[in-house]
Amino acid sequence: MEHNTTxxxxxxxxxxxxxxxxxxxxxxxxxxxxxxxNMRQKKDGKLGIALVGLGGYAGGQLAPALQQTEHCYLAxxxxxxxxxxxxxxxKYNIPDKNIYNYDNYDSIKDNPDIDIIYIVLPNSMxxxxxxxxxxxxxxxxxxxxxxxTVADCDKMIAASKKAGKHLSIGYRLHFEPHNLEMMRLxxxxxxxxxxxxxAGFGFVIGDPTQWRLKKDLAGGxxxxxxxxxxxxxxxxxxxxxxxxxxxxxxxxxxxxxxKEVEQSxxxxxxxPNGLMADGHASYNDNMNYLRADAEKGSFELSPAYNYGRxxxxxxxxxxxxxxxxxxxxxxxxIALSMMKNQPSIVPGEMGRRDVKLITSVYExxxxxxxxxxx
Ligand code: NAD
Numbered sequence: 001m002e003h004n005t006t007x008x009x010x011x012x013x014x015x016x017x018x019x020x021x022x023x024x025x026x027x028x029x030x031x032x033x034x035x036x037x038n039m040r041q042k043k044d045g046k047l048g049i050a051l052v053g054l055g056g057y058a059g060g061q062l063a064p065a066l067q068q069t070e071h072c073y074l075a076x077x078x079x080x081x082x083x084x085x086x087x088x089x090x091k092y093n094i095p096d097k098n099i100y101n102y103d104n105y106d107s108i109k110d111n112p113d114i115d116i117i118y119i120v121l122p123n124s125m126x127x128x129x130x131x132x133x134x135x136x137x138x139x140x141x142x143x144x145x146x147x148x149t150v151a152d153c154d155k156m157i158a159a160s161k162k163a164g165k166h167l168s169i170g171y172r173l174h175f176e177p178h179n180l181e182m183m184r185l186x187x188x189x190x191x192x193x194x195x196x197x198x199a200g201f202g203f204v205i206g207d208p209t210q211w212r213l214k215k216d217l218a219g220g221x222x223x224x225x226x227x228x229x230x231x232x233x234x235x236x237x238x239x240x241x242x243x244x245x246x247x248x249x250x251x252x253x254x255x256x257x258x259k260e261v262e263q264s265x266x267x268x269x270x271x272p273n274g275l276m277a278d279g280h281a282s283y284n285d286n287m288n289y290l291r292a293d294a295e296k297g298s299f300e301l302s303p304a305y306n307y308g309r310x311x312x313x314x315x316x317x318x319x320x321x322x323x324x325x326x327x328x329x330x331x332x333x334i335a336l337s338m339m340k341n342q343p344s345i346v347p348g349e350m351g352r353r354d355v356k357l358i359t360s361v362y363e364x365x366x367x368x369x370x371x372x373x374x
Contacts, residue, residue, distance in 0.1 A: 047335045048075025050114045052129055053121035054084050061307065062120065063092060065327035072335035075113045078105050109136035116338065119143055122217040123224060127152035134159035139338050143170040145228050146351030148219035150359060153352035160348060167348035168334045171232060174346050175329040177321035178301050178310040182290060185299045187239035191315060192295025194238055194275060199230035199290045201305050202282030208257045221261030223358055227281030229305040231357050233290040234269060234277040242269035242277065242357060244372050247364035254284065267361045
């Protein structure tokens with residue numbers, strides 16, 4: 001690999017000189033490095049991903065999806081639980097040199113097999129592990145919500161810029177055909193202007209001891225975990241970002257379970273054109289919809305946010321899209337943008353926007369006031 005790299009570097013510099021390009025040496029070396037990195041022949045031409053945090057989402061969705069991806073593959077793991085290692089090693093054929101823990105995580109910088117670090121840890125850990133990932137010189141995909149505060153999002157974006165590496169958020173629905181259709185129908189005004197729009201996501205959460213119910217780790221309750229999908233849906237279907245919000249916390253019917261976080265909440269975004277967009281998230285009710293009423297009829301998804309079997313309808317009848325592996329499509333899409341050095345369609349800036357919106361919803365809920373979103 002090193003040999004090939006050196007050879008390609010020479011070939012690249014030779015091509016530059018043959019092309020008569022008078023690029024200063026330092027700039028040429030930088031361009032050389034970048035191009036080589038983009039073109040580097042990895043395992044079957046794929047970028048290597050290391051999953052950080054081997055919980056339900058990493059093990060149940062991302063690792064299996066990485067067996068189907070064309071542009072990236074599961075190259076490594078980072079875990080604080082050594083007992084998980086043997087099963088992962090065996091199932092996914094991961095070499096020892098690509099297995100890390102949280103203490104030696106930073107030394108991943110010396111591992112050329114890993115191009116992308118994918119943070120799948122509890123929400124409060126996203127910022128730290130993303131910033132460390134960039135310090136190690138890797139691209140980062142970070143799960144939603146990007147972080148708990150806008151200040152942390154700013155640090156993550158600054159770290160990405162400093163490293164010259166891409167930051168993407170794990171917004172899988174931007175790669176999913178039904179949700180892409182909602183974006184098209186809404187933003188292209190296929191059925192005219194949207195007059196009313198609503199999104200709701202909820203389920204009955206189990207284990208009362210899990211981190212999702214702990215404020216310091218989750219940052220809040222269903223708003224952080226599920227409401228974020230509604231925030232996304234309301235923005236991508238309208239193509240607008242809200243300018244103000246009001247919100248109301250739902251009753252705590254199981255106060256013991258929801259000691260630290262809200263059990264449910266509703267909120268109302270005001271869009272720049274005056275449209276009101278309603279959101280609802282709950283850890284104790286089942287709902288899963290994204291519905292828009294436009295001048296010439298309604299279009300909707302229900303379920304809207306699951307990993308598969310989404311159903312949509314428009315004034316012309318049911319939507320008819322294949323159910324794809326969302327995570328495989330998402331990681332391939334992101335890997336391709338990284339390889340081509342093109343902007344991500346789910347960049348850190350979008351994650352930051354949503355953290356700001358969530359923070360505003362919480363502020364509106366806590367104060368009972370209409371909060372302006374600047
Ligand atoms: P999980 O509880 O199943 O896994 C969390 C992992 O983090 C575990 O491996 C656990 O050992 C590890 N961990 C490290 N420090 C921890 C600590 N202090 N407390 C608890 N766990 C700790 O959670 P998950 O469902 O895999 O969620 C992880 C992240 O992925 C979250 O940010 C979540 O929002 C996101 N997620 C995204 C989707 C999606 O569809 N995009 C779906 C599920 C989860």
